[in-house]
């Protein structure tokens with residue numbers, strides 16, 4: 806039988822071992838730092854924007870498997886999205902990981918993190934990259 810949970814875990818392990826877009830963006834238009842004191846996760850999110858569209862996204866940092874995998878998946882997902890789309894995705898992602906929403910429509914691979922809703926302490930790990938993104942979008 807197709808085991809969704811195992812597949813989800815494999816995607817998270819893969820993104821933790823081989824994080825995508827895990828580097829500094831020297832010519833980033835927006836940068837923000839995020840810290841999750843509960844777990845010790847630290848991330849910096851870099852964005853390149855052109856006419857309101859995220860043309861490149863990257864991150865650097867150290868953290869647990871969930872926080873790194875989430876940042877990796879997030880940066881992959883954001884490229885080509887507008888700033889307002891990115892904010893809307895964050896809202897849906899937050900609803901997904903807090904268990905407010907089951908479906909996760911339009912979240913693609915990000916749904917692999919839905920399992921954290923059963924572990925409240927892990928919700929902050931999964932959300933850190935997104936809160937940092939939100940700060941980066943607000944800042945200059």
Ligand code: ZN
Nearest residue numbers: 844846869930
């Ligand atoms: Zn963590």
